[in-house]
Amino acid sequence: MILADAVRQLAYDPGIAPAEGGLPGLSVLKTVVNSINLFAVIAVVGAMCVSGLVWAWGHHSGSHGAEAKGKQGAMTAAGCALLLGAANGIVAFFSTMGTQVH
Template sequence: MQYLAYNPGVSPAEGGLPGLSVLRSVINSLNLFAIVAVVGALAVSALIWAWGHHSGGHQAEANGKKGTVVAAACALLLGAANGIVAFFSALGTQVQ
């Protein structure tokens, strides 16, 4: 078996440093605030899109569409963050 790079044998371990539970709690709270902010951004963007469409403001309509797509993408990434990190961090542990 040939390896492309030297494996130093380092892997993540829980309990190495104090405060991991506090850090998880802070990250979970930040994630919640971000999701609430994205819901607000999505609502405001959808309102701007509708207002621009019905008033004939093409620039407002385009900006509302962009904001709606960006807010939806942010919501998708926030919801999938754990899965994305778990997927890519597990890639490094596979042995061929």
């Protein structure tokens, strides 16, 4: 009987789902997150510019370490830009996948 109770507890659905407008201040929170995203995109553009300069300086001065760090910074900035741009899609995808778990 104890095993049957444990299985019954696992199958229990609490009925929780995201609801728009459930809390006051949701529009303010969305505005804050959008502003943080914009700030991050601007920071990534700056990081890409600095990395490009370090990469070029390393290449032309013969400093292989600086050239490698410039390439690494450029790739990191590109990856960050990809994640910032795809954040809504990634969260929506995994949220949808999560609702299909039974």
